[in-house]
Amino acid sequence: MSAVAAGSFSGAFRWAFARDLRLSWRHPGETMLMVAFFVLVASLFPLGVGAEPQLLQRIGPGVIWVCALLAAFLSLPALFAGDYADGTLEQMLLSPHPMSGWVSGKIAAHWMASGIPLTLLSPFLALQYGLDAGTLTILACALALGTPLLSLLGAACAALTLGARGAGMLLALLALPLFVPVLIFGAGAAEAQSSGLSPSPHLSLLGAGLIVGAMALPAAACVAIRIALD
Amino acid sequence: MNFFYFASPSTFYRLAGILAPWCFAVAAILGAAGLYVGLVQAPTDAQQGEVYRVIFIHVPAAWMSMFLYFVMACYGAMSLTFNTRLAAMMARALAPTGAMFTFVALWTGAFWGRPTWGAYWVWDARLTSELVLLFLYFGFIALGNAFEDPRRGDRAAALLALIGVVNLPIIYFSVLWWNTLHQGSSVSFKGTSMHVSMLTGMLLMAFAFWSYSIGTALARVRTIILERERRTRWVRAL
Amino acid sequence: MNHDFYIWMSYGMTALVIAAEIAWLRLHRAQALRRIEEERDLEAQD
Numbered sequence: 001m002s003a004v005a006a007g008s009f010s011g012a013f014r015w016a017f018a019r020d021l022r023l024s025w026r027h028p029g030e031t032m033l034m035v036a037f038f039v040l041v042a043s044l045f046p047l048g049v050g051a052e053p054q055l056l057q058r059i060g061p062g063v064i065w066v067c068a069l070l071a072a073f074l075s076l077p078a079l080f081a082g083d084y085a086d087g088t089l090e091q092m093l094l095s096p097h098p099m100s101g102w103v104s105g106k107i108a109a110h111w112m113a114s115g116i117p118l119t120l121l122s123p124f125l126a127l128q129y130g131l132d133a134g135t136l137t138i139l140a141c142a143l144a145l146g147t148p149l150l151s152l153l154g155a156a157c158a159a160l161t162l163g164a165r166g167a168g169m170l171l172a173l174l175a176l177p178l179f180v181p182v183l184i185f186g187a188g189a190a191e192a193q194s195s196g197l198s199p200s201p202h203l204s205l206l207g208a209g210l211i212v213g214a215m216a217l218p219a220a221a222c223v224a225i226r227i228a229l230d
Numbered sequence: 231m232n233f234f235y236f237a238s239p240s241t242f243y244r245l246a247g248i249l250a251p252w253c254f255a256v257a258a259i260l261g262a263a264g265l266y267v268g269l270v271q272a273p274t275d276a277q278q279g280e281v282y283r284v285i286f287i288h289v290p291a292a293w294m295s296m297f298l299y300f301v302m303a304c305y306g307a308m309s310l311t312f313n314t315r316l317a318a319m320m321a322r323a324l325a326p327t328g329a330m331f332t333f334v335a336l337w338t339g340a341f342w343g344r345p346t347w348g349a350y351w352v353w354d355a356r357l358t359s360e361l362v363l364l365f366l367y368f369g370f371i372a373l374g375n376a377f378e379d380p381r382r383g384d385r386a387a388a389l390l391a392l393i394g395v396v397n398l399p400i401i402y403f404s405v406l407w408w409n410t411l412h413q414g415s416s417v418s419f420k421g422t423s424m425h426v427s428m429l430t431g432m433l434l435m436a437f438a439f440w441s442y443s444i445g446t447a448l449a450r451v452r453t454i455i456l457e458r459e460r461r462t463r464w465v466r467a468l
Numbered sequence: 469m470n471h472d473f474y475i476w477m478s479y480g481m482t483a484l485v486i487a488a489e490i491a492w493l494r495l496h497r498a499q500a501l502r503r504i505e506e507e508r509d510l511e512a513q514d
Contacts, residue, residue: 156393160386164376173372174390177365180358181400220393223310227385281471284478291482330489338478345471442486449493456500466508 012101013108016092020109030078035117038071042125053130060129061139061190067125068118068143068186069179072150075114076158076171079106080225084162090229103225104218107155115147131194138199139190145206146186152210152217153178159224182209237316239455240464246448253445257438264434272427284342285428290436292335295363296398298328298443302370303395306388316451318384319458321391322374323451327443329367336360355404356412359397366394380458 024031045063046056083089092102122143126136157175161167189202268286275282302324309318339357340350351357374387404412459465 157390160373160390161376163382164373164386166376170369170372170376173365174369177362177369178393180362184358217393220389224386224389227382227389230382279471281474283475287478287482327489330485334482334485337481341474341478345474446489446493449497453493453497453500456497456504460500460504460507465504468504 007096007098009098009101009104012097012099013105015097016102016105017109017112018105020106021112024109024113030075031113031117034071034075034114035121037074038067038118038121039125041067041070042128046128056129057131057194060126060131061135061194062187063129064122064125064139065143065146065183065187068115068122068147069150069176069183071118072114072147072154073172073175073179075110076154076175077168079110079155079158080162081158081167084228089225093225093229099222099225100218103155103221107151107218107221110155111148111151115143115151119143119147131190135190135194138193138203142186142189142199142203142206145203145210146182149182149206149210149213150179152213153182156217156220156224159221159228162225162228182206185209237314239316239319239459240462242316243452243455246452250445250448250452253441253448257442257445260434260441261438264431264438267427267434268431272431273425278346281342281345284338286431286435288335288338288342289432290439291331291338292360293436294439294443295328295332295335295360296401297440298324298331299363299366299391300395300398302328303391306391309384310388310392315381315384315458318381318388319451319454320447321388322384323447323454324443325367325370325374325387326450327446329364329371331439331443332360332364332367336364354412356401359401359404362397363394363401366390366397370394 042063045059049055049059080089083092093099095102119140122140123136126139131139154175157171157178160174161171164170185202185206189199189206192202193199264286268283272283274280302321305317305321305324308314309321336357339360343352344350370387370391373390374383377383377386456465
């Protein structure tokens, strides 16, 4: 454990963030798998519902958002469960670093590994669905605002299910309902843009949700980890 | 007498045993009165005909589904901050009844929506957030039962209930914030848009459900206390 | 228009669900009491 600026929030944040990112770069296969999953699921829909351009344009934003939701959800168990199983989480709790700092750092690293690749990839998927340039930009903006919120919500749920029986299904039951508002506003922004309305109310609501979530949810995740390690 | 006198499971067990039958009796009387007023006395609605009578269970059930979640979250907050066993048990005892009322609200809404809107289900903000509420209840129950140590389940579930509280204002204000199919509240303090007997029937049913909820929560908390305290001397002596 | 079906389905399901909840409560309590009884008997044998 490095001793850089131990005891401060930003020090703990940077330490955990760098550690988790290093770990995910050491196994780039997992991020690649997730991206492949995202593209694959998005490509299945035109095969399943039919490839009429108008239909695809209508369902495009929603499909891409559902894929982003599933991708964020699938990478959640790796967020805390590995560190919980091998005792690292307990070590971190005992370290001089403030807990909120390293928990936020881990959440940020999760977003870097799951949300950002999807946001960067979304314009290409949007082209597959024939979305126009304006809708495509708004969709990418909505994903950039929404995916960190997904990581925050998911982190709190993942921390709650640490050590539970049937943790995988339980995590789905807890996290997916909480993701619903993000999905509604995220897909709503792109939909409003494509139907000629202003997408800004949806984006503002996502932004407000992100601010509230960024303040409250790391603290909730901290409490959940403390409950798990008690 | 000390306020915390009843906070010990053994005294609360006895108190709940005395109160629960009374709650069920009150619920039965109010429910019978509410059904009489609602189904016999209240006139047929000019626009909707007889089908509006679903309101006498739909609206009280929807109120209870939100109110019980709120009370459950309050007990959860209490159990987390003061680390009291009884508050956590009360939160656990309320959840199944809350889920039941959420289901009833959704079900009766579907059978009211079919003749009036032409569809059993529409993806409107209020319906969707009520469905999310049902899943929050399921998540609460499942998370509480997912650990070997019941205290661990108590605290994890209490935290989940607090995170989920955000959903309540979304449900409540959804018809105001979004222009949706679901009609707004027809009851307000500045005079209502409904016939007096309709309002009376609805309020009677709401109080009946409220009393029923207290009764089931008390009866269920008694069973939870018995299970948790099964190795203590006072349970053995029962 | 006859709406009897919708009213009956609403009220019927509510009655059914409430009956099911009460039955489940009683069953649960009986199980808990039986378990206490069994453990007490086991201890008495020892």
